Amino acid sequence: MLPFVRRRLLLSLLTLFGVTVLVFLATQIIPGDPTLLLAGPYATKEDIEALRVYLGLDKPPIVQYLMWLSRVLRADFGTSWATRMPVVYEIAPRWVNTFALAITATLVATVIGLGTGIFSATRRDTIPDHLSRIVALLGVSMPLFWTGLLLMALFAVRLGWLPTSGNETPLHYVLPSLTLGIYYAALLSRTTRASMVEIMSMDYVRTARAKGLPESVVIFKHALRNALIPVITVIGIQFGYLLGGAVVVETIFRWPGIGSLMINSILTRDFPMMQAAIMVFALSVLFVSLVVDLLYAVVDPKIRYET
Amino acid sequence: MAMASANRSLVLLRKMLRNKSILFGLIVVSALVLMAVLADRLMPHDPLKIDLEKRLQPPSSEHLLGADSLGRDILSRIILGSRVSLGIALGVVLLSLTVGIILGTFSGYFMGSWLDEAVMRVMDILMVFPGVLLAMVLLGVTGPGFLNLTIAIGVASIAPFTRVVRGGVISVKENMYVEAARAVGESTQSIILRTILPNALAPILTYATLRMGVAVLYASTLSFLGLGIQPPNPEWGIMVSDGREFLRVAPHVSTFPGLVISMAVLGFNILGDGLNDFFNPRVRERRG
Numbered sequence: 001m002l003p004f005v006r007r008r009l010l011l012s013l014l015t016l017f018g019v020t021v022l023v024f025l026a027t028q029i030i031p032g033d034p035t036l037l038l039a040g041p042y043a044t045k046e047d048i049e050a051l052r053v054y055l056g057l058d059k060p061p062i063v064q065y066l067m068w069l070s071r072v073l074r075a076d077f078g079t080s081w082a083t084r085m086p087v088v089y090e091i092a093p094r095w096v097n098t099f100a101l102a103i104t105a106t107l108v109a110t111v112i113g114l115g116t117g118i119f120s121a122t123r124r125d126t127i128p129d130h131l132s133r134i135v136a137l138l139g140v141s142m143p144l145f146w147t148g149l150l151l152m153a154l155f156a157v158r159l160g161w162l163p164t165s166g167n168e169t170p171l172h173y174v175l176p177s178l179t180l181g182i183y184y185a186a187l188l189s190r191t192t193r194a195s196m197v198e199i200m201s202m203d204y205v206r207t208a209r210a211k212g213l214p215e216s217v218v219i220f221k222h223a224l225r226n227a228l229i230p231v232i233t234v235i236g237i238q239f240g241y242l243l244g245g246a247v248v249v250e251t252i253f254r255w256p257g258i259g260s261l262m263i264n265s266i267l268t269r270d271f272p273m274m275q276a277a278i279m280v281f282a283l284s285v286l287f288v289s290l291v292v293d294l295l296y297a298v299v300d301p302k303i304r305y306e307t
Numbered sequence: 308m309a310m311a312s313a314n315r316s317l318v319l320l321r322k323m324l325r326n327k328s329i330l331f332g333l334i335v336v337s338a339l340v341l342m343a344v345l346a347d348r349l350m351p352h353d354p355l356k357i358d359l360e361k362r363l364q365p366p367s368s369e370h371l372l373g374a375d376s377l378g379r380d381i382l383s384r385i386i387l388g389s390r391v392s393l394g395i396a397l398g399v400v401l402l403s404l405t406v407g408i409i410l411g412t413f414s415g416y417f418m419g420s421w422l423d424e425a426v427m428r429v430m431d432i433l434m435v436f437p438g439v440l441l442a443m444v445l446l447g448v449t450g451p452g453f454l455n456l457t458i459a460i461g462v463a464s465i466a467p468f469t470r471v472v473r474g475g476v477i478s479v480k481e482n483m484y485v486e487a488a489r490a491v492g493e494s495t496q497s498i499i500l501r502t503i504l505p506n507a508l509a510p511i512l513t514y515a516t517l518r519m520g521v522a523v524l525y526a527s528t529l530s531f532l533g534l535g536i537q538p539p540n541p542e543w544g545i546m547v548s549d550g551r552e553f554l555r556v557a558p559h560v561s562t563f564p565g566l567v568i569s570m571a572v573l574g575f576n577i578l579g580d581g582l583n584d585f586f587n588p589r590v591r592e593r594r595g
Binding site for chain 2: 011014015018019022023026027137138140141142143144145146149150152153157158240241243244245247248251252262263265266267269274278281282285286
């Protein structure tokens with residue numbers, strides 16, 4: 001198992017390095033001179049030149065990258081062009097908010113997704129199974145921003161049961177988590193069903209049935225346990241997509257997270273903020289996928305023995 | 308020869324249409340394509356004409372789906388919007404399919420080589436970002452617009468396409484007939500083009516269908532967020548966004564365009580699902 005862990009860690013580091021290069025390159029090819037933007041319309045030529053030297057933009061790209069990287073490694077993402085405050089001050093609390101939303105949404109997705117997936121798999125090719133599959137397909141086809149608005153229109157605007165925006169109370173979590181959760185529940189439901197159907201046709205499930213075990217024991221003890229391995233991977237992989245979806249949901253519900261921050265920084269062309277938001281996203285995704293892969297190796301003995 | 312192959316594809320098509328998912332998906336997708344092609348004739352009103360007197364009007368016999376915040380006919384805007392969405396989706400899939408086939412084929416054929424390693428590591432880096440996020444970052448750099456949006460989503464779709472193509476090529480490569488082609492001295496180029504790619508085509512085309520839906524979803528999402536198509540162009544995501552402030556008084560403004568996006572994406576998803584079932588022999592065997 002150790003060689004596997006070592007290789008996996010190394011790959012993550014390599015990928016992370018690639019991400020920093022990508023993020024740096026992205027801001028290099030931005031059309032227009034950032035110093036002009038930063039200096040404002042009344043700056044003189046000398047002002048701009050001084051600013052360029054101050055920002056290190058007169059140095060070759062490689063040197064600029066290394067300077068940038070060494071600052072990023074110290075969690076120094078520079079100063080926001082919009083607020084003139086250190087970017088980290090803004091990023092940290094917002095990351096906590098996004099993470100909290102991701103957790104509650106994952107809970108919603110897991111409960112609904114596993115539930116409907118098992119329901120479907122155990123009633124394979126019956127009408128309830130077909131219905132549940134169609135609903136799941138519809139769930140992945142509806143745009144998040146639209147489901148979010150519909151839920152908001154119904155539960156917040158019309159019925160007035162829930163708040164429309166913000167994150168102050170637990171009630172504020174309901175609609176954003178539901179919006180995000182339903183979408184990923186649909187994905188998860190499809191994976192769970194496929195995985196369960198596959199496992200239920202295995203010999204050991206037939207053996208368990210032949211032994212005369214009650215169906216619930218066969219399903220939950222023998223089939224589900226084994227079907228869960230790919231499902232857990234999907235939950236882990238989805239975490240990244242969840243963060244992508246969070247951008248949309250945070251914007252609709254005015255959730256003060258990294259996602260809405262990123263959109264704002266793109267729309268206002270606040271590049272230091274944008275870089276920081278992207279890096280935080282990438283780090284979170286890489287970290288979660290690393291953890292899931294390692295967990296997977298612990299759960300699935302095949303991986304342990306083979307490598 | 309030509310007759311025989313035409314006949315064979317007709318038989319295949321008939322077999323395909325017996326699959327309910329494929330049939331339903333094809334109907335939805337064809338309706339979309341027709342809507343886009345015949346948009347000029349189908350639109351009952353000028354989609355750009357502002358009429359403030361009809362502001363937020365609910366559906367009526369004159370405006371079947373009502374009017375938006377500027378009194379423009381929602382139905383006409385939805386019809387014209389199909390051109391934008393389908394155009395982007397087509398461009399996205401062409402771009403990512405081409406690059407994905409090139410990278411994925413080489414990567415898969417030379418599996419384990421330094422070339423494969425290098426390509427896959429770069430794809431790993433791109434895959435760190437969920438597609439919509441990667442497109443978002445690219446748009447942040449390039450700015451909004453039809454072409455930029457297409458390129459951004461296209462680039463964001465390259466990594467998953469490359470992986471699918473690579474997987475398909477690897478599974479085909481193991482077959483005896485590839486070994487046979489190599490044994491009779493066919494060139495690598497000929498083996499790839501004549502033997503491997505045609506046999507790996509089914510999963511690739513199935514995936515392309517699913518990605519059309521994803522592209523429609525991404526394009527409308529990015530436009531909704533203000534990063535894609537810009538107003539006053541009729542685009543479904545923007546139309547949903549337009550109705551945000553009128554959820555209480557005029558929910559139809561957001562509801563109808565969103566419904567159309569969902570139906571379009573559902574069409575591609577069901578078609579892709581059906582094709583997947585159809586081409587995936589493992590599932591077929593078990594059912595038969």
